[in-house]
Structures are given as C-alpha cells and as structure tokens.
Amino acid sequence: MNRDKRQKRTTIYDLAELAGTSASAVSAVLNGNWKKRRIGSQLAERITKLAEEQGYAVNMQASLLRREKSKIIGMIVPKYDNRYFGSIVETFETMARERGLFPIITCTGRDPELEIEAAREMLSYQVEWIISTGATDPDRVTDLCAAAGVRSLNLDLPGSKAPSVISDNFTGSRELTRRVLVNYERKLGRKSPLLFIGGRGSDHNTSERIKGFVAAHVEKGIDVDAHHILACGYAPEKAEHALEALQTEEGGVPMGMFVNSTISLEGVMRWIIRSGHNGPMAPTLGCFDWDPFVALLCDDIEMVRQDVPAMLASVFDIIETGSATASLVQIPPVFVTSR
Amino acid sequence: MNRDKRQKRTTIYDLAELAGTSASAVSAVLNGNWKKRRIGSQLAERITKLAEEQGYAVNMQASLLRREKSKIIGMIVPKYDNRYFGSIVETFETMARERGLFPIITCTGRDPELEIEAAREMLSYQVEWIISTGATDPDRVTDLCAAAGVRSLNLDLPGSKAPSVISDNFTGSRELTRRVLVNYERKLGRKSPLLFIGGRGSDHNTSERIKGFVAAHVEKGIDVDAHHILACGYAPEKAEHALEALQTEEGGVPMGMFVNSTISLEGVMRWIIRSGHNGPMAPTLGCFDWDPFVALLCDDIEMVRQDVPAMLASVFDIIETGSATASLVQIPPVFVTSR
DNA sequence: CGACTTTGCTCAATCGATGGAGCAACAATT
DNA sequence: AATTGTTGCTCCATCGATTGAGCAAAGTCG
Numbered sequence: 120m121n122r123d124k125r126q127k128r129t130t131i132y133d134l135a136e137l138a139g140t141s142a143s144a145v146s147a148v149l150n151g152n153w154k155k156r157r158i159g160s161q162l163a164e165r166i167t168k169l170a171e172e173q174g175y176a177v178n179m180q181a182s183l184l185r186r187e188k189s190k191i192i193g194m195i196v197p198k199y200d201n202r203y204f205g206s207i208v209e210t211f212e213t214m215a216r217e218r219g220l221f222p223i224i225t226c227t228g229r230d231p232e233l234e235i236e237a238a239r240e241m242l243s244y245q246v247e248w249i250i251s252t253g254a255t256d257p258d259r260v261t262d263l264c265a266a267a268g269v270r271s272l273n274l275d276l277p278g279s280k281a282p283s284v285i286s287d288n289f290t291g292s293r294e295l296t297r298r299v300l301v302n303y304e305r306k307l308g309r310k311s312p313l314l315f316i317g318g319r320g321s322d323h324n325t326s327e328r329i330k331g332f333v334a335a336h337v338e339k340g341i342d343v344d345a346h347h348i349l350a351c352g353y354a355p356e357k358a359e360h361a362l363e364a365l366q367t368e369e370g371g372v373p374m375g376m377f378v379n380s381t382i383s384l385e386g387v388m389r390w391i392i393r394s395g396h397n398g399p400m401a402p403t404l405g406c407f408d409w410d411p412f413v414a415l416l417c418d419d420i421e422m423v424r425q426d427v428p429a430m431l432a433s434v435f436d437i438i439e440t441g442s443a444t445a446s447l448v449q450i451p452p453v454f455v456t457s458r
Numbered sequence: 459m460n461r462d463k464r465q466k467r468t469t470i471y472d473l474a475e476l477a478g479t480s481a482s483a484v485s486a487v488l489n490g491n492w493k494k495r496r497i498g499s500q501l502a503e504r505i506t507k508l509a510e511e512q513g514y515a516v517n518m519q520a521s522l523l524r525r526e527k528s529k530i531i532g533m534i535v536p537k538y539d540n541r542y543f544g545s546i547v548e549t550f551e552t553m554a555r556e557r558g559l560f561p562i563i564t565c566t567g568r569d570p571e572l573e574i575e576a577a578r579e580m581l582s583y584q585v586e587w588i589i590s591t592g593a594t595d596p597d598r599v600t601d602l603c604a605a606a607g608v609r610s611l612n613l614d615l616p617g618s619k620a621p622s623v624i625s626d627n628f629t630g631s632r633e634l635t636r637r638v639l640v641n642y643e644r645k646l647g648r649k650s651p652l653l654f655i656g657g658r659g660s661d662h663n664t665s666e667r668i669k670g671f672v673a674a675h676v677e678k679g680i681d682v683d684a685h686h687i688l689a690c691g692y693a694p695e696k697a698e699h700a701l702e703a704l705q706t707e708e709g710g711v712p713m714g715m716f717v718n719s720t721i722s723l724e725g726v727m728r729w730i731i732r733s734g735h736n737g738p739m740a741p742t743l744g745c746f747d748w749d750p751f752v753a754l755l756c757d758d759i760e761m762v763r764q765d766v767p768a769m770l771a772s773v774f775d776i777i778e779t780g781s782a783t784a785s786l787v788q789i790p791p792v793f794v795t796s797r
Numbered sequence: 798c799g800a801c802t803t804t805g806c807t808c809a810a811t812c813g814a815t816g817g818a819g820c821a822a823c824a825a826t827t
Numbered sequence: 828a829a830t831t832g833t834t835g836c837t838c839c840a841t842c843g844a845t846t847g848a849g850c851a852a853a854g855t856c857g
Contacts, residue, residue, distance in 0.1 A: 183519040
C-alpha cells in the first residue's frame, strides 16, 4: 500500500503487514517449505492469495544472497549465426530449466579476452557452473572458475583442465572424407585427393578432422597434398579469399572439398558462384556441420550433423554426477546425405 | 585466509582484513568511487593489487540488493533456429554490453505460457527492462512489467501497451510481391496471382504482409484467390502439409509463392523437392526473411532482409530516452535478389 | 596559537529473504 | 496436577556490498 512515489516492488514485509503476520511466515509459505516450518494451511492460503493479488515476485538478489546455492548456470558461446550453436543454446536452455536451473548465456564472438571477461561477470552472478562452448582458451576459464570454487565444463572444443564433451571428430571426419572421396571418384572417373578448408589449425577439432581426412585418403591409397589443407579460420570471407588465392596457383582448386563448418561453407559457396563453378560442374562437397537449406538445395554434398541432444545429455550427466576429472567424452555425429 | 572446508568466495571483508583496513574502503576502491569517498591513492592501489591476487569478484547479488538500479536487461525470444533471431540476439547482447547493461535472454518457443513464466522469472532478477521479441501475447508481458514498475518494449511483433519496433511489413511485403509478380510474369508469359504461405493470420506482421501482398496484386490488376492465402503457422511441417493438401485440390499449387519467413521456406523447399518441382520447373519465390544459403543456392528467389541493426538502434534509443508512449516504429527492410 | 578546512578513513544501518532458536498455547499422557 | 509433546507462529542474526554520517589527524590561515 505504502508504495511512495516510484512504486517500489512488493516485499515479504509488505505482504506480512497486509496479512497481519510475520515476514518469516510469508517467506516460508512462498518458498514452499511452510510444512517443515509448521505454518497453518489457512494462513498459507491467505498469504498465497495475497501474494498473487499484489503481483509479488521474490527478489532473487536477496534470496540468493542468503542461500547457499544459486542454481544459476552459465554458458559461453561463440556465435548465434548457425544451426549448430543455435541448437546448442536452445537445448541447453530447455534442459537447464527442466532441472530447476537458471541459464545465462553470453556470446563472445570467438574473442579470448571477451571469453574471460564474460566468465568473470558470470562468477559475479554466483553461477554454479560455466559451460565454455567452442572457447578459444577454455583452460583459462577453468582456472578462473577453480579460483572461485566454481565448476566448469567444456563443450564442442576440449580443454585439459575440465571435463569436455565434444563430437567424435576423427571418426566423423574419416567417414565423411570416405563418402566424399567415393562421390568424387564416381564423378571424376578416377581417384583424386580432396581440398580441406576452414577452421583453425590450432584448435583440437580442426586438427582431429585433418587427421581423419588424411586417414581416409591413406586407406584408399590417395596422396594428400599438404598445400591443399587450408585451415584459414572460420569466417566466410577467409574461406572465400583462400580459394581465390589458390585459384591463381598452379593446379588451381580441386573440385572435391571437405569444408570444416557451415560458416566456412558460406564462403566456399560464394567462391563457387562468383568463379562460375556452379551448375553441372559444381564441386563435390562434404561439410562437417549441417544446415537445412544446404541439405535441401545442394546436389552433391555430404554433411555431418553433430548430435547436439546427445552432447547436452552428456553435459548434464556430468553436472549431475559432479564428476571432477578432466575426462573427454566423444559423441558420434550423424550423417546426412543431401536430398 | 580463513577459507574453511568448502572454500567460500573472497569478500570485501576478507580483503579488508588482509589490507588492514575497513570493508567500506575496499568497497569504495573496487567500485571506482574512491575519489568521491576520499580514499588515499596508496591505499587504493594496495587494495586493487590484493583484490587481483586473491581473484576477487564482487557478489552481484549483494551489490544489486543494495543498489537502486540493477542494470539488467531481459529479452524474450521465440527461437534460435534462424538468422533473423540469431542476429537479433547477437546484436542485442553487444549493444547492451556497450551501454553497461547485463543482458539476459530466454527462448520461449512461441509458447505464451512460457513467455509469461520467463517474464516473471526476469522480474525476480530485478531486470530494468524486458524486450519481448516476436511474442505471442506481448501485452500480457507489459501488464506484468507495469505491475512491478518495470519498463517493457516489443520487438518484431507489436503490442498495444508498450512502444514497439517492427519492420515495415506492409511496404516491405508490397514491394516483395511486386518483384515476385514481375519474375513470375516473365517466366509464365502472362500475369498470374501468387500463393501466400506461412505465418499466423492472427499476428500483426502476417496480416500486414497479407495486406501488402494483396495491394501489389491490385496495383497490377491481378485477382488474388482467397484460397491461396495460407497462414498455416511458422513450423516447416505446417507449410509442407499445407502445400500437400493444396496439391490435391482443383487447380493445384501456383508456381509463384510469397513465403512468410525462412522457417516456413524450409517446409516449402521440402515440398518442392519431394513433389518433384525442383530444377527448371521450380516455382518463382519470394521470402519475407533472409538466409545466406538460400540467397546463394536458390535461382529464382527474392528476399527481404529485416534491418536488425536499425531495429535494435531504435530499441536502445527508446530505452535511453525512456519514451513511455505505446508508439510504433517501423523500420524499412532491405531487398536482396538471389545471386 | 587557535579556529577552520581538508584529507583519509571507519561505523553502522540498510537492501529482502532465509532459517535456527525459541516461545506461547493447547493437547496428550501418566 | 504435573509433565511431556505438538502445533503455529515470531524474533533476530545473517548473507556481502553500499553509503550517509561522523571522527581524528594533518594542513591552512589570520
């Protein structure tokens, strides 16, 4: 009632006064342990009704300050511009909520400094866990968390100091390469090596995928050209420029490619179209990642879809069992042939 | 030092003890107004160093409990599965941070109940603003906010009780329809009406787009078939099924379409391929939304790209000026022709 | 040298919710 | 009737940071 000028939010003290009872009774009723605190059911009902009428909402800041567990879980994610991370975030939110956790998510654009800053901010909010997704330097986040007594976990890209859940990049990549090699041979009428493009050579996933890429070539007795492994970064322009540069070199651009992410694929597609390599002479493609429009619109592409639900199930499994070891869980991805 | 068993986080009291000073001095130094509070610069330096060494991070819960403004800003978003919302979220985060605000984002999957629940939860966290993006029932969120003295704002879909920032759907749709009609006439050799598919007839954007769609037909003297306006919802399957159903009817499916969102376009593409309408006989398309792969891979499509940076600039403009009226800002979208 | 200002810091109340401890009132038991 | 148990509630310290008020010491001025 006494809501002065800039009406302050209703508190348990306001409700207590209105109900003619104490703040602790109100608190007990509203947070559900009024049975344990032996509050009568009539009073409970009266308070509940009042709270509803007044549009009361707990002040989480006050509540969390007092409680021991915050139930807040943070996730750091590089971008929202592709289906993979989009579905990670969406699944993460849903699963966190199902478990009574409050998810907070921050996008850092693959900038290591921003990753640290975001982690520090999350620690200020008393998160209980930080999930570093596709982080450039996950171990630094883990160190920061450890200093604050907070658990952390790596998703998509592994770290050495916290449990990590990633796709089985080597096996996935080897199988993808096999399939593309078959398609390429069928088209070309002879065996020929593929071009590898996209990703960062320094990151674990890219290097494992390169290993799988090479292994599949070796199996088939095809020599890989080291010149044709272009871990040029993820951004579309990088892939596009790398192909432009290669075009001017001797031998030009192979018409069979392993593209390391849909982001890079965007650049590859741009190059294909700008250089007139579309239509019947389009390259044979493989992409380590999935996009619905590519799957529908591209004729000759094999895609690997990372198993996001399985990955996040594994993440929450680790959270629930509280396993502390810097284990590495590898989730097999799923294969999708276009059309 | 006295960090017991489960090491608690370092607090200003710990730092005060270590520095042989008071908690209020520590607080003043660490939150930057030590000049105003006349703390000596040597002590300030000593405290800063100590805080760094101990890996101190403020307890936001405690800090926010005491302060008047939380600097937290919430956003409710339907999905993360397309470029439009992805870029809204990414831009929102960046712009919020640039302004010293802490963004929290929740995805509600277009479920009105979840929207309300999410808003309630955000209010518990003392958000200062809630941005309802593409919300099914934004006015209910506004009411909830108003009761708590919190400002709200609608993005993408307008509401009647809070300022709204949306695309100029009518003009955008009319222009898109004009372009597709031209392409369709060129292909067909005669004037013919388009099919409208996707979206919810009950939402403002869809109904405005239908108006623009009709207006463009009227301009050209083409009769629209009311049977061919299918606001069947956003999900891909809905669009796919709607086309399947139409196929069996007399007249079949027109080979010129206005698709209301990339999500629906996914279903349309599936239908096109499954029903064998791809290749040279593919339909002439227009899509109110943009996706890079569609732009690159589709031959005969016109797309409208909603101007996300301009929309969010307008959002933060309203937030900064604090305008209270339930105004409607319409941002012109940008046209993209494939290839 | 005494009055006054400035500097540099500390004290203690406060934000709102929580939960251990405790206190009446009444019921049940011996 | 005295003791013990149960029910239904209230009191108050507490979480950590913030901030108005206040106090001692040093500096300034006439």
